[in-house]
Amino acid sequence: MGEVLTKIEIITKTDKFDAFKQEMAKIGVSGITVSNVLGTGLQKGYVETYRGVKREITLHDRLKIEIVVCEVPVADVVSIASKIFKTGKPGDGKIFIYELGNVINIRTGSEGHAALKNEPV
Amino acid sequence: MGEVLTKIEIITKTDKFDAFKQEMAKIGVSGITVSNVLGTGLQKGYVETYRGVKREITLHDRLKIEIVVCEVPVADVVSIASKIFKTGKPGDGKIFIYELGNVINIRTGSEGHAALKNEPV
Amino acid sequence: MGEVLTKIEIITKTDKFDAFKQEMAKIGVSGITVSNVLGTGLQKGYVETYRGVKREITLHDRLKIEIVVCEVPVADVVSIASKIFKTGKPGDGKIFIYELGNVINIRTGSEGHAALKNEPV
Amino acid sequence: MQAADTVFMFLATMMVWIMTPGIALFYGGMVKSKNVLNTAMHSFMPMAVISILWVLVGYSLSFSPGNSIIGGFEWMGLNNVGFEPGPYSETIPHNLFMLFQMTFAVLTVSIIAGGIAERMKFSAFLLFTILWSLIVYAPIAHWVWGGGWLAQLGALDFAGGNVVHISSGVAGLVLAIMLGKRKGKSESAPHNLPLTFLGAALIWFGWYGFNVGSALSINEVAMNVFVNTAVAAAAGIIGWLLVEYIVNKKPTMLGALSGAIAGLVAITPACGFVTTPSSILIGAIGGAVCFWGVSYLKSKLGYDDALDAFGLHGIGGTWGGIATGLFATTKVNEAGADGLFAGDFNLLWKQLVAIIATYIFVAVLTFVIAKLVGFVTSLRVNEEDETMGLDLTLHGEKAYHESL
Amino acid sequence: MQAADTVFMFLATMMVWIMTPGIALFYGGMVKSKNVLNTAMHSFMPMAVISILWVLVGYSLSFSPGNSIIGGFEWMGLNNVGFEPGPYSETIPHNLFMLFQMTFAVLTVSIIAGGIAERMKFSAFLLFTILWSLIVYAPIAHWVWGGGWLAQLGALDFAGGNVVHISSGVAGLVLAIMLGKRKGKSESAPHNLPLTFLGAALIWFGWYGFNVGSALSINEVAMNVFVNTAVAAAAGIIGWLLVEYIVNKKPTMLGALSGAIAGLVAITPACGFVTTPSSILIGAIGGAVCFWGVSYLKSKLGYDDALDAFGLHGIGGTWGGIATGLFATTKVNEAGADGLFAGDFNLLWKQLVAIIATYIFVAVLTFVIAKLVGFVTSLRVNEEDETMGLDLTLHGEKAYHESL
Amino acid sequence: MQAADTVFMFLATMMVWIMTPGIALFYGGMVKSKNVLNTAMHSFMPMAVISILWVLVGYSLSFSPGNSIIGGFEWMGLNNVGFEPGPYSETIPHNLFMLFQMTFAVLTVSIIAGGIAERMKFSAFLLFTILWSLIVYAPIAHWVWGGGWLAQLGALDFAGGNVVHISSGVAGLVLAIMLGKRKGKSESAPHNLPLTFLGAALIWFGWYGFNVGSALSINEVAMNVFVNTAVAAAAGIIGWLLVEYIVNKKPTMLGALSGAIAGLVAITPACGFVTTPSSILIGAIGGAVCFWGVSYLKSKLGYDDALDAFGLHGIGGTWGGIATGLFATTKVNEAGADGLFAGDFNLLWKQLVAIIATYIFVAVLTFVIAKLVGFVTSLRVNEEDETMGLDLTLHGEKAYHESL
Numbered sequence A, B, C: 001m002g003e004v005l006t007k008i009e010i011i012t013k014t015d016k017f018d019a020f021k022q023e024m025a026k027i028g029v030s031g032i033t034v035s036n037v038l039g040t041g042l043q044k045g046y047v048e049t050y051r052g053v054k055r056e057i058t059l060h061d062r063l064k065i066e067i068v069v070c071e072v073p074v075a076d077v078v079s080i081a082s083k084i085f086k087t088g089k090p091g092d093g094k095i096f097i098y099e100l101g102n103v104i105n106i107r108t109g110s111e112g113h114a115a116l117k118n119e120p121v
Numbered sequence D, E, F: 001m002q003a004a005d006t007v008f009m010f011l012a013t014m015m016v017w018i019m020t021p022g023i024a025l026f027y028g029g030m031v032k033s034k035n036v037l038n039t040a041m042h043s044f045m046p047m048a049v050i051s052i053l054w055v056l057v058g059y060s061l062s063f064s065p066g067n068s069i070i071g072g073f074e075w076m077g078l079n080n081v082g083f084e085p086g087p088y089s090e091t092i093p094h095n096l097f098m099l100f101q102m103t104f105a106v107l108t109v110s111i112i113a114g115g116i117a118e119r120m121k122f123s124a125f126l127l128f129t130i131l132w133s134l135i136v137y138a139p140i141a142h143w144v145w146g147g148g149w150l151a152q153l154g155a156l157d158f159a160g161g162n163v164v165h166i167s168s169g170v171a172g173l174v175l176a177i178m179l180g181k182r183k184g185k186s187e188s189a190p191h192n193l194p195l196t197f198l199g200a201a202l203i204w205f206g207w208y209g210f211n212v213g214s215a216l217s218i219n220e221v222a223m224n225v226f227v228n229t230a231v232a233a234a235a236g237i238i239g240w241l242l243v244e245y246i247v248n249k250k251p252t253m254l255g256a257l258s259g260a261i262a263g264l265v266a267i268t269p270a271c272g273f274v275t276t277p278s279s280i281l282i283g284a285i286g287g288a289v290c291f292w293g294v295s296y297l298k299s300k301l302g303y304d305d306a307l308d309a310f311g312l313h314g315i316g317g318t319w320g321g322i323a324t325g326l327f328a329t330t331k332v333n334e335a336g337a338d339g340l341f342a343g344d345f346n347l348l349w350k351q352l353v354a355i356i357a358t359y360i361f362v363a364v365l366t367f368v369i370a371k372l373v374g375f376v377t378s379l380r381v382n383e384e385d386e387t388m389g390l391d392l393t394l395h396g397e398k399a400y401h402e403s404l
């Protein structure tokens, strides 16, 4: 397979996912996996207080968004993500890019870039 | 190390994990990590209604199953997963295959394929 | 980019993360992402009982800690993790090492090792 | 009329009232999180449907004179059911008595929901409860409290062991068998035990209204019932946990809650007729027997009484009915009778007749009604809906949402 | 004085008391998990602040003779409010009446919190409630119950349709409009419906104290109110779910709860003056109308009454006030009046006057008070705090923590 | 006998009863989710064990004549404790008084559980509570209410400041010190604050039964207690939040709840003897002092009173006892006494004696009993179990399950 499969992993704040999802659909991304994670980075922590006792919290609620693409250009995903999630303040997050060996579609059994195609069922 | 370490990541529905786990144990997989994620793909969304106001939900509950193997053939894991999780309907999910650089077993300190061996304690 | 970007993924028990986080800050790790996962490995399961009916549980609560580094040596992270999380009993967990293609900092737009630098804001 | 008794019965009515939301929470905590709303709805809807039905016709069928099998229609639509004290008590308004009994009728149906959890169709259950309430509940209430044949026979059921607990337990069992097992039954574990704890606390709280209020007056019998109910529940916990500890080495919280309810069910028919030491015994044995029922009998016979409607209410109620025949004594309550341990075998015999009659009547009619309902709509949801969860597929809602 | 009535009113007071924590839980379950504590606090704080205020001055302004617009200062600091039965009842202590009314004053403010959820500043709401309670609640309570002009006019409001529900509903609406919509309103979904269920159960439970207790004596009117309240709530559920089923094909649990409350709101002004069949109708229509209010009217007009303070209490209360003018009959209660269906148009007219006066008075003064508060502190939190969640940013706490 | 008083005390008993499940939920929400069931069990088990013990021997030891240190055995097994009004009240049945007191005995033990949360062995706590209830609670109850030496001395404790709150608070403190700190104490945060909110609401609700019911009759004193309890709780919230706001700039919900309870604890011994303005002051200071206790004193002295059994009940109860000596006045209650501000120093002196005697007696005997229990079984779970969570390791259950 000469094709390159890439996983794009975005760690960011939790409040703009809906807009992002819509943009992804537009550029032809066939699927997204997202999960709630905790993250510590440049953003400052905050303080919780229970019965006067303070707790410094340095882990923030974050979303981890995972997208595997083949034909859709990675750069497009990255630039859209950057546009939507950028506020210019600490905590905007990071995008990590990995290469994949293969993708298999469980339902159809197809592999590689074919597995990422959303042919109508 | 001439050995190849592979991570198999399966995104699928949540209801057949137990059967899958048993099969994995049979073919000698030494460990599994699993987490609850949300996914959007080919499967249609559903509608929730609160006080007459509708919400279209396109994120489904999914399991992310991660398995790192070395000696166990990747194809075996993939074919078992395909068999168990395939229903033929949208939402069956995808399998992503990655290559790893190394594995370290925290308890024993061993690396590579040795780290994945479940010698009796 | 001649630089090597590495993701270190640690699956371990949930109770010593705070200490670990502090050590990471000391060696200059700029960010950590952590999530709650379930894991099955060498550690024995336990039994829950509801109204006299037993349930054998083989999935344990685990933390998945993800750290992407460039200039910080991978070996340092691994050795600190091994020191802190090792109890010598089953369940200590595994460390998985992956290579990354790229990292993008959403806020600054910088890539590669620059994206992992925590310059003051 | 007596103002103090009226206040007392207003209070008792409210206490029984809160038991039904209590059941909804108790059951809701025990199912998977994808079915909690549906389960709560099954226990909650009787508050709407059975309440209206009761006012329209249920009360009349249960309590108006009628014959020895069922009441008549003379009190339909609360005709002649007003502020004037009624035939059942000289000291409280008739319509207050009617409301007190309404809470029993509602509660009974809501208990059944435990047997059918996580797989029955909402519409089917709704239809079932309407029919069941008229065809099964009303007659049995009439037999025991409305001057029907069990009352004439002299069987004792102080606060509703037969009427409420055996009847709902057996109905739950029959439905559970007819529906079959839940998919993924073996992986089921309570999704939120604190919710179950809260529900159990409300149920126990309300039970004092249920038992003490059944005296209909704040008199000596009522106070004895109060003490007996308190110790039987306590002893039920101890009985359950002791056996659980012996068998499994771990006393569970769900066990403690279940033991309390087992003890309460067991003392329900007996509470106005037995001494306090007997109550401790009845409660403790109740806890132990119900533990056996849910942990051994159920898996042995293989039915999926999901939340143990039969395991607690059926088995506990049966034991309670028998115990009444054993421990009752006229020393405590002259309106009662002497049981076996007071030297008289008669009562035990009558109790057995009452229990067996209730079992047969309920089992047969529950079966028939469910079959009838099955002609209109399937009883069970389809497999896909069951996997997806009943909250989403039947009600279009989810119980919990993350702050995404 | 009457000991039984005193016990009755002690009980009724406690029942209304529990409604406020009930509201806090009811509302708390409906917001996002990052705002649940703030929402609960908004409903809980009146228990502290308004209680003290009531004792100091609120009760006097509401109930002491004064003029036809507002009470005087003669009962400030509970001066002359002691154990001696007061002017409002011969059979219960004056200070008990005062406490019963305190629970109403507290509850009313806590209902408003539904309109402003997830975006109003805690300090602003606190300040608002203090002013509102004195400037808006006290006069209206005086008009209706303290011998003010609405009482003189002959408008009927048995348990507080105007005083409690319309007033809080309209206040919630005005604030909701002034605050504007929540960020991410469209993605909002209840984070914990079992909590909402529990809250609704407590509210419904307490409502019996609210309505029945408003008779101030355990008499014939009280018992009629008890029956009417029970069937109206039940009918409210059925009314809501029926329409919901027709429109959306799925009967929801939140709908059932909302229907119960809609039915209860609707019957509140009428319960002491109408027959039981009328109550069923009033409740059922209440459920249906409120469903229309929250699902259609709200989105049509575009305000963000987050938890439907107006949708349930405003709309339901309005319908209830009108219904009183339609269904009231002196056959049920001689102290009442005959409504339209009993052949007299007068009452309906008075009811409309009362409703409209309340709307205008509340709307205008709520607006003015909120503007005033807005000079001291901004009404709404900033965007960043809203995203981060009000629990963390205003209170420094989080409702839920994993066992990390 | 008085039927209305009997109904009143039945109600009061049920209200105090619900406080214990309330405590279980209140505490349960504050611990980590892996310990919630264990924590709830610690507060729940007394409902089983202490109830039975009370009937068998506890009540007799506490309330039967005996001597000035402890009661006798003449009322064991409820011998002579029947429907006839007992020595403690002419107007209610003796067995009802016994049940009312049972709820106090149960509650006291369940409060202790706050000090030992998240690390004590279930079996050790169970054994401890049995011994403590007989050896510590029974004598103190006898001293104060059973005609013992504190009653003879003339120290005042209307509803149980010494008997319930100081005793449980000090016991919790001593155990907390003996057990040592929790592993990972610093990372602890309440896992479910809405649960804690609900628990606090039930506790507050029940407290009206606790305080008002302690009048044993629905009379003038009772009504004054009702008003005082309401305002003290409200003032406690304000007191706590004010100080919290000054210190930390954020008023928390847990603070509001804690403040309410602090105010309630503080007013408990005084409520029947002081005026309403004094009650506001006592409550407000109670809130402030307890905030200081949990946020400053605790970390200063370094003990791990996990859920502040001592911080709220010990400190609040101590302040309440002193406050009674300051604010009591015979104008409010002739059966009381005049405190310092009414010109008499004597009472304050007696109050201090009572408090100090209680501290010493409880501290020493708690220590001894815990040591004794320590011979039978270790007090604390091992480290591995503590990490894994007590729910799983001691009870074999988990509170929450995802719908996997």
Ligand SMILES: Nc1ncnc2c1ncn2[C@@H]1O[C@H](COP(=O)(O)OP(=O)(O)O)[C@@H](O)[C@H]1O
Residues within 6 Å of the ligand: A011, A012, A038, A039, A040, A041, A042, A043, A060, A062, A089, A090, A091, A092, A093, A094, C029, C030, C031, C032, C033, C034, C066, C067, C068, C069, C105, C106, C107, C108, C116
């Ligand atoms: N080196 C890293 N390894 C793993 N995760 C990281 C790393 N750096 C950042 N993250 C994740 O990204 C989130 C946002 O990072 P942060 O440094 O706050 O953003 P920014 O640098 O844009 O201000 C963090 O909370 C963390 O979850």
Ligand SMILES: Nc1ncnc2c1ncn2[C@@H]1O[C@H](COP(=O)(O)OP(=O)(O)O)[C@@H](O)[C@H]1O
Residues within 6 Å of the ligand: A029, A030, A031, A032, A033, A034, A066, A067, A068, A069, A105, A106, A107, A108, A116, B011, B012, B038, B039, B040, B041, B042, B043, B060, B062, B089, B090, B091, B092, B093, B094
């Ligand atoms: N390109 C992708 N990138 C990341 N996750 C994906 C991708 N495609 C699918 N997934 C994940 O797999 C799940 C199942 O995919 P779906 O398209 O519904 O299955 P199928 O194609 O078999 O019908 C999705 O919910 C999503 O979580």
Ligand SMILES: Nc1ncnc2c1ncn2[C@@H]1O[C@H](COP(=O)(O)OP(=O)(O)O)[C@@H](O)[C@H]1O
Residues within 6 Å of the ligand: B029, B030, B031, B032, B033, B034, B066, B067, B068, B069, B105, B106, B107, B108, B116, C011, C012, C038, C039, C040, C041, C042, C043, C060, C062, C089, C090, C091, C092, C093, C094
């Ligand atoms: N081969 C594997 N693939 C994926 N996850 C694994 C694998 N082996 C172990 N894990 C994860 O690591 C956790 C700890 O592994 P375990 O075998 O219990 O540790 P140890 O080998 O140190 O005793 C497991 O619960 C699982 O989540």
